[in-house]
Amino acid sequence: MMHHIHLSDVQQSAVEMLEKTRVTRVYTAGERLFAQDDMPDGMYCLQSGHVLLWHSDTFGYKTSFKMAGPGELVGYRSLLGDDNHSATAETLTACHACFFPKKELEQFIYSNPTVTRQFFRILARDRGPPDALLLRGQHLSIRIRLIYLLLIMKARHGQYEDDGTLVYNLPLSRTNIASLIGSRPETVTRTIKELKRDGVVFFENRRVIVPDPKRLFKEACIDSVPTGDA
Amino acid sequence: MMHHIHLSDVQQSAVEMLEKTRVTRVYTAGERLFAQDDMPDGMYCLQSGHVLLWHSDTFGYKTSFKMAGPGELVGYRSLLGDDNHSATAETLTACHACFFPKKELEQFIYSNPTVTRQFFRILARDRGPPDALLLRGQHLSIRIRLIYLLLIMKARHGQYEDDGTLVYNLPLSRTNIASLIGSRPETVTRTIKELKRDGVVFFENRRVIVPDPKRLFKEACIDSVPTGDA
DNA sequence: CGTACCGTTGAGGTGAGTCAAAGTAAGTGG
DNA sequence: CCACTTACTTTGACTCACCTCAACGGTACG
Numbered sequence: 001m002m003h004h005i006h007l008s009d010v011q012q013s014a015v016e017m018l019e020k021t022r023v024t025r026v027y028t029a030g031e032r033l034f035a036q037d038d039m040p041d042g043m044y045c046l047q048s049g050h051v052l053l054w055h056s057d058t059f060g061y062k063t064s065f066k067m068a069g070p071g072e073l074v075g076y077r078s079l080l081g082d083d084n085h086s087a088t089a090e091t092l093t094a095c096h097a098c099f100f101p102k103k104e105l106e107q108f109i110y111s112n113p114t115v116t117r118q119f120f121r122i123l124a125r126d127r128g129p130p131d132a133l134l135l136r137g138q139h140l141s142i143r144i145r146l147i148y149l150l151l152i153m154k155a156r157h158g159q160y161e162d163d164g165t166l167v168y169n170l171p172l173s174r175t176n177i178a179s180l181i182g183s184r185p186e187t188v189t190r191t192i193k194e195l196k197r198d199g200v201v202f203f204e205n206r207r208v209i210v211p212d213p214k215r216l217f218k219e220a221c222i223d224s225v226p227t228g229d230a
Numbered sequence: 231m232m233h234h235i236h237l238s239d240v241q242q243s244a245v246e247m248l249e250k251t252r253v254t255r256v257y258t259a260g261e262r263l264f265a266q267d268d269m270p271d272g273m274y275c276l277q278s279g280h281v282l283l284w285h286s287d288t289f290g291y292k293t294s295f296k297m298a299g300p301g302e303l304v305g306y307r308s309l310l311g312d313d314n315h316s317a318t319a320e321t322l323t324a325c326h327a328c329f330f331p332k333k334e335l336e337q338f339i340y341s342n343p344t345v346t347r348q349f350f351r352i353l354a355r356d357r358g359p360p361d362a363l364l365l366r367g368q369h370l371s372i373r374i375r376l377i378y379l380l381l382i383m384k385a386r387h388g389q390y391e392d393d394g395t396l397v398y399n400l401p402l403s404r405t406n407i408a409s410l411i412g413s414r415p416e417t418v419t420r421t422i423k424e425l426k427r428d429g430v431v432f433f434e435n436r437r438v439i440v441p442d443p444k445r446l447f448k449e450a451c452i453d454s455v456p457t458g459d460a
Numbered sequence: 461c462g463t464a465c466c467g468t469t470g471a472g473g474t475g476a477g478t479c480a481a482a483g484t485a486a487g488t489g490g
Numbered sequence: 491c492c493a494c495t496t497a498c499t500t501t502g503a504c505t506c507a508c509c510t511c512a513a514c515g516g517t518a519c520g
Contacts, residue, residue: 055363057370059451063363082354125313133285137287139509141475189499190501372508
């Protein structure tokens with residue numbers, strides 16, 4: 001789900017204002033766009049690189065719930081909810097990110113019903129029940145959750161080769177993966193080994209290869225192959 | 231978090247239209263406002279009673295993720311996301327619910343930035359990372375998750391007595407509770423027993439009594455007691 | 461006075477977490 | 491080019507919180 005906003009009939013003045021006030025910055029891996037409990041002062045649009053969003057609970061456990069890539073917006077939930085950030089956004093790789101200050105951005109959002117609607121869609125579709133529940137349901141084994149993670153990442157981070165192979169370049173450590181599916185790095189390693197043994201998924205460093213995607217869908221009990229953008 | 235929309239300076243025509251087209255209906259326990267995969271044709275506002283929202287995954291497992299009570303809106307996520315319903319809304323008790331048809335409702339939402347903003351808030355604050363993650367984090371024991379459930383329900387469904395006791399009337403079965411925190415009815419029973427033994431929480435049928443709320447907060451590592459509406 | 465549903469209790473099994481240690485890869489500085 | 495550090499990954503052995511299955515008790519309702 002790309003976050004492209006259609007600008008066709010938006011008030012020209014609002015767009016110009018937005019263009020004038022936005023700031024593009026370069027980040028190195030491991031930097032933070034914002035931290036949990038910060039007051040949001042704007043929104044970020046990733047132009048290149050990847051960002052991981054994680055929440056730290058009252059016991060200090062960190063749980064990741066989203067990886068954002070090029071073209072995606074980051075930091076909109078708390079901004080639109082008038083809340084402090086409920087998560088920290090940390091770069092996984094070097095990134096180019098564009099920052100839109102709150103005031104001008106809001107003017108833009110409300111400038112036109114079409115734009116408003118786009119933001120409603122982004123917000124409403126962001127990790128709805130399905131995603132969050134599939135990745136953390138106790139009744140689902142780690143193996144299945146790992147497969148679901150790949151299926152969810154497919155739309156934005158996966159790519160089909162000519163021979164039907166599915167390939168990902170995921171800048172995620174075992175620890176990151178564990179954090180996303182509610183598990184532990186050791187268990188992720190073991191599960192990855194198991195998937196390789198069964199010939200379903202091959203993890204080579206940060207590169208993931210799925211020779212026969214249909215087998216993956218079948219194991220997750222998904223018959224109809226979901227298409228890229230939904 | 232109540233879903234009261236402030237109508238002070240909304241276009242009168244939009245409000246009138248909304249008032250004219252809304253339909254109030256009475257439901258008995260066990261009825262469905264809408265079902266997963268249905269196309270949304272409007273939104274519901276609960277006037278009395280309680281509704282449980284649950285998602286059924288590809289393996290047929292049902293996972294509940296929200297209980298809505300009087301004053302709350304139901305069915306907005308899919309409507310605003312232009313998606314089919316990703317959950318089923320089933321009444322736990324007899325209910326009065328008011329239905330707003332999609333077309334007129336959208337006119338209302340876009341009629342005024344103040345209203346639009348309210349809906350952004352509702353959507354953005356609906357089960358943000360904290361809620362969903364706390365109730366399903368594997369690293370948290372069932373006991374802690376049960377406590378978190380009570381803490382989350384406190385704002386809307388809990389009530390302080392004069393003596394500082396916290397009392398809930400939750401129309402939830404053990405199975406419902408299990409489904410909300412990602413567990414099983416048997417385990418919920420055992421955990422409830424344990425909490426009673428420790429004198430922290432007393433479940434009497436569908437009535438829940440917390441004699442010393444501070445102990446509850448402490449066990450969940452929450453120092454600052456969250457206030458009702460945020 | 462069944463029937464049906466919900467809740468409780470007990471016994472037993474296991475998937476995945478934990479802990480500890482060794483292996484690997486990448487980066488740094490002399 | 492090679493020691494040295496640092497961070498990540500893998501492996502094995504052990505443990506346990508929770509699930510599963512099965513039986514029983516309570517309560518509502520026609």
